[in-house]
Amino acid sequence: MQPVQLVEPHKKVEDGRVREVSVPPLAPRVAVGSLADIPFTNAAEAPEEPVLSRKVRDGSWQDMTARELAAEVLAMAKGLIALGLRPGDRLAIMARTTYEWTLTDFAAWAAGLVTVPVYPTSSALQARHILQDSRARACFVEDVEQTRMLSAERGNLPGLEHLWQFSSGAVGHVVDAGRELPDELVAERRAQLGPQSIATFIYTSGTTGPPKGCVLTHGNFFAEVDNAIELLYPVFRGEQSEPASTLLFLPLSHVFGRMVAIGCLRARVRLGHAPSLKTEDLLPDLASFAPTFLLGIPYVLEKIYNTGRATAERMGRASSFDRGARIAQRYGEAVEAQEHGFGGGPGFGLRAARGLYDTLIYRRIRSALGGRCRYVICGGSPLGHRLAAFFEGAGVTVYEGYGLTETAAATTATPPLKPRLGTVGWPVPGTALRIADDGEVLIKGDHVFGGYWEARTGSVLPHRDAEGWLPTGDLGALDSEGYLSITGRKKDLIITSAGKNLAPAPLEDWLRAHPLISQCLVIGDNRPYVTALVTLEPDGLAHWRRMHRKERLTAAELAVDGDLLRNLQQAVDEANSLVSRAESIRRFVVLPHDFTEEAGHLTPSMKLRRAAIVRDFAAEIDTLYPR
Template sequence: MSTSPPVLTPPLLTEEGGRVREVSVPPLAPRVTSGSLADIPFTNAEQAPDEPAVSRRNPDGTWWDMPARDFAAEVLAMAKGLIALGLRPGDRLAIMSRTTYEWTLTDFAAWAAGLITVPVYPTSSASQARHILQDSRARACFVEDVEQSRMLSAERGNLPALDHLWQFSTGAVGHVVDAGRELPAALVAERRAHLGPHTIATLIYTSGTTGPPKGCVLTHGNFFAEVDNAIELLHPVFRSETSQEASTLLFLPLSHVFGRMVAIGCLRARVRLGHAPSVRTEDLLADLAGFRPTFLLGIPYVLEKIYHTGRATAERRGRAASFDRGARIAQRYGEAVEAAEHGFGGGPGLGLRAARGLYDALIYRRIRAALGGRCRYVICGGSPLGHRLAAFFEGAGVTVFEGYGLTETTAATTATPPLKPRLGTVGWPVPGTALRIADDGEVLIKGEHVFRGYWDARSERAVPHLDADGWMPTGDLGALDSEGYLSITGRKKDLIITSGGKNLAPAPLEDWLRAHPLVSQCLVVGDNRPYVAALVTLEPDGLAHWRRMHKKEHLGPAELIEDADLLRNLQQAVDEANSQVSRAESIRRFTVLPRDFTEEDGHLTPSLKLRRAAIVRDFADEIDRLYAP
């Protein structure tokens, strides 16, 4: 890997009919032709034995660094144990746990033993976990705690291939290590020698918004293509240009490809990596304050929550107007920076810089403190952040690199290029990637990071998922601007066609509404209906703050969702969202539901995507009332 900033090559654009239909960016990193992810800990131990590989949290909240040589030794010891316990090359090993050190250790140890890892969301139900373990024919599974162990123990009769079920919290790692103490290290070296870029590294199961989850077959080469180019592209993130070493605290699930890719990228780039298993606000804030990362991996919800929490705190102190002025200054500053980097202006003027300096002490420093105090970059994905918040965080001193990707593309397939942001878009293709917009607006992808195909349990191989020209259809709708920046406008299967024949994608409206502090979830409806309407659920923290400020703590849930002041505030949010679309696409009516959409009720996937069909089915009466005369 290079240590100097890369020279970004402008995208190659192909126009058809007066608009950009295709864009590609050449790779920044050389293609890996031998070896596997299993080699990373051992290469680090050989080349930089004393550099921190991971950081571990002490019970008192402080952190200690584990050097590369020690991490490699733990990987080796665990890999020997897995071999001693009878696991053969190509066997599948499942991991069901929150984001912990043991997760990453097991991942690399399994690879070093020649195994294929299979993530299972820690919040999965028995039926969801059973499906993944059955479909992958996993021979072993690690779980985090006793509840997960009991759940899967009750399913053992349905899992004939599962020979081992181990629990991290009762010393599973030590048990496995003990089993392999007498084995020579050469056995692990032999297993690693048989791996290559084309070897399957993992099966990651999709969220299953419309049916049972499918296993995406990702190779070691897929991950190398993804992380090596991402490291080079996001040079200021992974290669600290200050005296502060680059570091990140990972709190997103490692069962999701986004978190997994960054964890691998950190070890590949020798970036100090920590794990935060709890995402409860107070726990996460304490971990961030103790670890003090220089960059974070997040989803829009996290940044929205930080923004809304900051404003709610200001409102409680009687300083809401000051916060709002500061927010406007930050947005203007971020927009001026963007314009200058594209050659459209001279950047923030003297007055704007002075105003930003004033509000930095009053507001922005508190925002950065919530991220640990040293965080200057956030890699954000999952759904669009939106121009307003992206500009605000840039003005507050935190650059957000937005991206877009799928499990099938080993996480990011586009990213905001450094020093060339286009706020509100998901950036350019990651180097080594080509994008095309099909005639119907679907985004198509090519690149070395594109998966091998979907897992077929009967043949135990991947079934390719490419069209006749070698493009992978994503199911997402998008558009390319004149410089090759991609905007995602919705899901192809989610398109709503009103009875008047108007086609619209619900995602932009839903994303805009979810950015409001009172809104938790939103589902836009209107298929075969005369107009567009919405189901809205309330965000607990935002609602609690609203009740305090409006002195409505006495209202019960049924009274609250019919409260005129609350509905008026929500209508203002709907009006703001409607201002982004045409009259025919705007939300005419909405209803507030008495409960949130949850994974337990079958309304959300483990990655918090809406299961639209299930919601429409379960709230059919509420939807019908939205269209009653």
């Protein structure tokens, strides 16, 4: 397929500022059919083309053709029908990122069902809320611990008729139940579905209250993935000598991972699943699979960068790494300027320096991503100009994006032919966005959901204004060319007692990129000045302790160690250089333990639960404001 031409956004200017941008769709709107058709269309058009890879016992990967996947989807769909599930019934999936997750998703759709993801790390209370609210009739879980947890809740879930466990052969059990059914029953169920049919309820992470079920249709996902595939053609189309492939390790219970899984099958990109994010598990999987692109969040790229620097420091080459990092950043910035017509690109000296450090540094960075990775699609929170430029210079192009569960994932993305580092790009084709008078980002498009599920009435509550705009709750700004920057959450906006308004996200994102810092929460609402709670990154801290010969210090002793605090103060000073004096962090405290999902301080998608943190660390916060 020939690369598409980049479509410039249409801009509306008010009072000398760009207030609205829109980009026409690159893909036609799907008028008939559903996501359930994708495996069967692939099997009809390219039956022997590899579309999935499954890891086998010896650690290698075994390809699965489009024909083989369609046969497994058909067999499982027949079983779901045989076990009494009716069109429109909700089927929940609570598991890590595995082949069985994707298989069940498409089989459920082929049977006319609505799938409901549940994070595998959810507590019993969280899982119960989602299963109750969605009125799920069936649920797949991954292992015996999840089975026990939900079995204990069955008295609170009278509508849950089936509870199946992947690790004990649930797929085979379901397939066996449907062996005698004719294939035509699945075809009939698929024929009842259209773009307007509900595909899934995806529950929000619940940072500010109980999770709400976002009702997304098959048409929402088609509008999202079809336009994303056309926009990001270097990623999804690959090169003739090296077909596109990706190893998915982010949770399929999150809309971001789900969208990419659907997009890969839609574009027939070879897809693998990695259930563990632990470094000792993920790095071997990346090396053996060798993907051409990855889906990530800033945390992953920050960790790769920080690990690379820590390794160099351990080898006595920290200064060399830092010089190489600066070269990569300059190179990435020169490439960006050239693509915007502001310069001639990297000069001879910069290219020569990059070539030198490619062997010393950048190749190791690429190796950590599997060796062949050329692109990373990054979302969840801003990556920042510094790291985006570094990875571009290191030979890995990062496409940043921004979106919500309510928009079926990305609503903006970095345009391939015209990136602007440090922004989240232009609207995905087929999307319009506007900045409201108070700075809130508003969105329109076929990928935007219809509303939230209302369990009490069994209906969908619309969530758009009178003109069809979706209020996101995020604050942002458009530059003169229509690139969007996200500056924070509307509900997170801090107003000091002196009346200064500030968004904490830029300071938090900058500090989180430091090798010693895991998480940062900026505080200052109704306070005289801005402060912060800081937690420490385990890998970076372990390296720092070795270098400073402080392995014997306890976590509490490290939190007040003078040498460590001086290093952290340098990081805070760098972050403060980005903002005005009134917005700068005056004091900070180091917490002896990190924020975790188990403690209720992080959502499953790694977002801070601000209210819970402020409540649980009220004593530490009080020390930052002595009377």
